[in-house]
Amino acid sequence: MSRSVPAPMADKLLATAGELALSWDEVRTEDIAEASGIPRATLYYYFSSKDEILQFLLTRMLERLTDAVAAAEDPDAAIPDRLAAVVRAQLAHLGEFPATAQLLTANLGKAGKLPDLAAGINAAFHEPVRRLLALGAANGTLRPVDPEIAATALYGAVTVIGLRSLVIDNHLDADEVSGQILPLFWSGIRPDVRP
Amino acid sequence: MSRSVPAPMADKLLATAGELALSWDEVRTEDIAEASGIPRATLYYYFSSKDEILQFLLTRMLERLTDAVAAAEDPDAAIPDRLAAVVRAQLAHLGEFPATAQLLTANLGKAGKLPDLAAGINAAFHEPVRRLLALGAANGTLRPVDPEIAATALYGAVTVIGLRSLVIDNHLDADEVSGQILPLFWSGIRPDVRP
Amino acid sequence: MSRSVPAPMADKLLATAGELALSWDEVRTEDIAEASGIPRATLYYYFSSKDEILQFLLTRMLERLTDAVAAAEDPDAAIPDRLAAVVRAQLAHLGEFPATAQLLTANLGKAGKLPDLAAGINAAFHEPVRRLLALGAANGTLRPVDPEIAATALYGAVTVIGLRSLVIDNHLDADEVSGQILPLFWSGIRPDVRP
Amino acid sequence: MSRSVPAPMADKLLATAGELALSWDEVRTEDIAEASGIPRATLYYYFSSKDEILQFLLTRMLERLTDAVAAAEDPDAAIPDRLAAVVRAQLAHLGEFPATAQLLTANLGKAGKLPDLAAGINAAFHEPVRRLLALGAANGTLRPVDPEIAATALYGAVTVIGLRSLVIDNHLDADEVSGQILPLFWSGIRPDVRP
DNA sequence: CATGAATGAGCTTTCATTCAT
DNA sequence: CATGAATGAAAGCTCATTCAT
Numbered sequence: 037m038s039r040s041v042p043a044p045m046a047d048k049l050l051a052t053a054g055e056l057a058l059s060w061d062e063v064r065t066e067d068i069a070e071a072s073g074i075p076r077a078t079l080y081y082y083f084s085s086k087d088e089i090l091q092f093l094l095t096r097m098l099e100r101l102t103d104a105v106a107a108a109e110d111p112d113a114a115i116p117d118r119l120a121a122v123v124r125a126q127l128a129h130l131g132e133f134p135a136t137a138q139l140l141t142a143n144l145g146k147a148g149k150l151p152d153l154a155a156g157i158n159a160a161f162h163e164p165v166r167r168l169l170a171l172g173a174a175n176g177t178l179r180p181v182d183p184e185i186a187a188t189a190l191y192g193a194v195t196v197i198g199l200r201s202l203v204i205d206n207h208l209d210a211d212e213v214s215g216q217i218l219p220l221f222w223s224g225i226r227p228d229v230r231p
Numbered sequence: 232m233s234r235s236v237p238a239p240m241a242d243k244l245l246a247t248a249g250e251l252a253l254s255w256d257e258v259r260t261e262d263i264a265e266a267s268g269i270p271r272a273t274l275y276y277y278f279s280s281k282d283e284i285l286q287f288l289l290t291r292m293l294e295r296l297t298d299a300v301a302a303a304e305d306p307d308a309a310i311p312d313r314l315a316a317v318v319r320a321q322l323a324h325l326g327e328f329p330a331t332a333q334l335l336t337a338n339l340g341k342a343g344k345l346p347d348l349a350a351g352i353n354a355a356f357h358e359p360v361r362r363l364l365a366l367g368a369a370n371g372t373l374r375p376v377d378p379e380i381a382a383t384a385l386y387g388a389v390t391v392i393g394l395r396s397l398v399i400d401n402h403l404d405a406d407e408v409s410g411q412i413l414p415l416f417w418s419g420i421r422p423d424v425r426p
Numbered sequence: 427m428s429r430s431v432p433a434p435m436a437d438k439l440l441a442t443a444g445e446l447a448l449s450w451d452e453v454r455t456e457d458i459a460e461a462s463g464i465p466r467a468t469l470y471y472y473f474s475s476k477d478e479i480l481q482f483l484l485t486r487m488l489e490r491l492t493d494a495v496a497a498a499e500d501p502d503a504a505i506p507d508r509l510a511a512v513v514r515a516q517l518a519h520l521g522e523f524p525a526t527a528q529l530l531t532a533n534l535g536k537a538g539k540l541p542d543l544a545a546g547i548n549a550a551f552h553e554p555v556r557r558l559l560a561l562g563a564a565n566g567t568l569r570p571v572d573p574e575i576a577a578t579a580l581y582g583a584v585t586v587i588g589l590r591s592l593v594i595d596n597h598l599d600a601d602e603v604s605g606q607i608l609p610l611f612w613s614g615i616r617p618d619v620r621p
Numbered sequence: 622m623s624r625s626v627p628a629p630m631a632d633k634l635l636a637t638a639g640e641l642a643l644s645w646d647e648v649r650t651e652d653i654a655e656a657s658g659i660p661r662a663t664l665y666y667y668f669s670s671k672d673e674i675l676q677f678l679l680t681r682m683l684e685r686l687t688d689a690v691a692a693a694e695d696p697d698a699a700i701p702d703r704l705a706a707v708v709r710a711q712l713a714h715l716g717e718f719p720a721t722a723q724l725l726t727a728n729l730g731k732a733g734k735l736p737d738l739a740a741g742i743n744a745a746f747h748e749p750v751r752r753l754l755a756l757g758a759a760n761g762t763l764r765p766v767d768p769e770i771a772a773t774a775l776y777g778a779v780t781v782i783g784l785r786s787l788v789i790d791n792h793l794d795a796d797e798v799s800g801q802i803l804p805l806f807w808s809g810i811r812p813d814v815r816p
Numbered sequence: 817c818a819t820g821a822a823t824g825a826g827c828t829t830t831c832a833t834t835c836a837t
Numbered sequence: 838c839a840t841g842a843a844t845g846a847a848a849g850c851t852c853a854t855t856c857a858t
Contacts, residue, residue: 064827075844076845078843080844081843141340145257172420182411185412186415189416193388197384216380217384225367226418227371227374270819271820275819275853276817276819447730449728450730465841466833467834471840475833532733534729535644576810578785583778584777585781586781614805660824661824662822662825
């Protein structure tokens with residue numbers, strides 16, 4: 037069980053995530069110590085295992101994302117605009133903290149065993165989208181679709197495109213990328229037969 | 232460099248993938264040996280490193296998928312139907328060989344460093360979709376969209392929804408799941424304002 | 427060097443010895459702290475090392491035994507009776523404080539390096555016996571034997587039989603056990619050929 | 622579970638025991654490796670833990686002692702002579718392999734947790750003595766005493782005196798020491814009142 | 817060709833000990 | 838005086854890899 041982590045230590049760790057290699061098993065505790073400036077033994081004073089540090093990093097990152105997404109929404113705006121804002125915020129976060137985002141993606145194998153991670157992903161990615169899809173379907177501003185499926189599809193598409201952009205361009209422009217994804221999900225690929 | 236792997240050994244290994252834990256670094260060579268019945272030293276006679284075994288497994292799985300996707304397409308059918316067939320084939324493959332699919336997803340960190348993996352993913356997932364999107368846009372059976380972006384979006388959506396189905400239901404019905412995804416991409420979430 | 431240890435702390439520690447595993451190296455300072463209720467850092471305020479705590483425990487136990495043995499002797503009694511009283515007192519002490527006795531035996535390896543321990547063992551076990559053996563030989567109430575050898579033999583026999591009784595019966599009846607050992611040393615195993 | 626240890630490796634280890642410090646916890650696996658010339662990883666190929674190596678050393682030493690004691694007995698001799706031979710053989714073994722003997726004594730704490738050790742001690746020390754005491758009592762060549770108690774007493778006395786001799790003189794003359802112990806046990810300390 | 821035996825190179829984790837308060 | 842927080846210094850053990858047969 038981890039002790040409550042002091043804020044300065046948490047900051048050091050989060051600021052450090054970018055220096056850590058993608059595959060967590062290739063990161064040595066000494067790497068974490070060096071990169072963060074926190075001695076190994078001190079890390080073990082606060083965390084009971086290396087994996088718990090990964091869990092801490094990913095959880096904190098998802099909490100930040102959850103907050104950023106919540107802050108991006110304007111409750112008075114129309115549902116489609118709010119949905120667009122959510123997707124844009126998610127992409128902006130990926131662009132701002134690419135390391136932790138890639139850390140999550142690259143360690144899905146371990147992440148699957150870390151408790152609470154699924155809840156964090158749900159809170160940061162799925163839940164906001166699912167909620168808006170349901171609201172939009174209810175008030176007619178969106179076509180009724182299975183919110184669960186659609187939210188998961190959006191999550192997959194947004195994440196994969198975002199990471200691809202990071203890998204290829206080494207950079208992510210949230211406005212540009214959301215401007216590419218959103219129309220696709222908005223109108224679909226059906227040929228426009230309307231006059 | 233790996234020697235040419237004898238077919239029976241390849242079969243043993245592929246049949247074995249399901250028993251191997253998700254995170255490759257948590258799989259010991261002894262685990263691979265036990266699960267496949269191939270002695271450790273013999274594995275090293277055919278592969279030069281543990282990671283090469285992972286690469287072999289993933290490459291073979293993607294080749295199978297590429298073949299399955301190619302076989303599913305009817306060159307005489309309409310583009311939207313061919314696109315649907317491709318997605319359905321990808322999902323069917325996920326359902327049939329969940330272990331290797333999960334192995335790929337769970338080891339994106341290591342996979343990123345394995346040469347040829349990106350090419351395999353492209354051949355199995357992206358290229359068929361991208362080609363059909365371009366063809367459809369050309370002959371008017373699909374709305375013109377950036378094929379790169381749309382193919383990546385479909386890849387992300389299909390993969391994530393497929394894996395989600397596997398994790399939650401421990402099973403994947405390709406027809407059902409493609410029946411959920413395809414309409415979403417076909418029509419989008421825009422409210423249907425047409426009379 | 428250890429500060430003078432406050433009596434309540436000494437009592438806590440001595441009362442605690444029973445909870446500490448037999449092999450001192452397997453006892454963590456945290457175990458001592460938990461069992462005694464004395465915080466780790468406080469232990470280090472009074473003792474300069476973990477081994478010094480062991481030394482303290484063993485020394486105190488031997489002092490108690492030395493006192494108990496001295497108190498058991500009646501200077502006016504016959505030498506053989508005094509010798510019997512000494513052995514009985516040693517066994518009674520083993521029965522009363524089995525933990526520390528076992529601690530001593532189980533850590534002979536470390537104890538050998540602890541200064542003053544040998545002196546304590548001598549004072550508690552050897553010296554009283556040796557003295558009486560010499561006195562008895564001098565006044566004819568005991569057969570003349572090498573007091574050094576005989577005292578050591580008695581020490582070994584008494585200790586081993588006492589510990590064996592503790593381990594097997596989880597209990598030690600000093601009267602019963604001394605009633606078994608003393609005749610053996612008194613008469614030996616020579617067949618009684620006298621009429 | 623330990624693999625069957627190859628004879629040359631066993632020999633190296635046994636020959637090495639003398640260089641290892643008394644308290645097993647103070648011996649590092651690297652010390653064992655250096656002293657024996659067997660690499661650490663190879664030790665772990667044959668033993669599953671450091672304690673298992675201790676157990677192996679002690680068990681083998683006790684087996685050797687058991688054999689030596691059995692060989693020392695002349696089945697045709699009188700019981701008292703056979704008993705004397707047993708004690709002399711035990712002391713001779715202590716003198717010949719002082720390191721392993723001290724290893725056993727110094728690690729009684731850990732030894733208590735090592736399975737089969739008690740059986741080995743019984744076979745090497747107690748059983749031969751107990752058997753002879755019973756035989757002697759039966760045919761009248763020894764005084765009837767509780768064989769269990771007397772055997773334990775002899776074990777304690779012989780071991781402690783033997784080790785004391787080793788520690789003090791750094792050497793053990795089996796004939797001399799048995800010449801000191803045996804008369805004590807033979808005649809006891811009762812004053813000789815016979816004419 | 818195949819493999820049992822052997823090992824070099826590390827890594828996580830532990831824990832006695834210190835020190836600022 | 839007493840102690841919670843912090844850490845330096847190992848140590849046991851693992852495992853990918855090699856190689857003689």
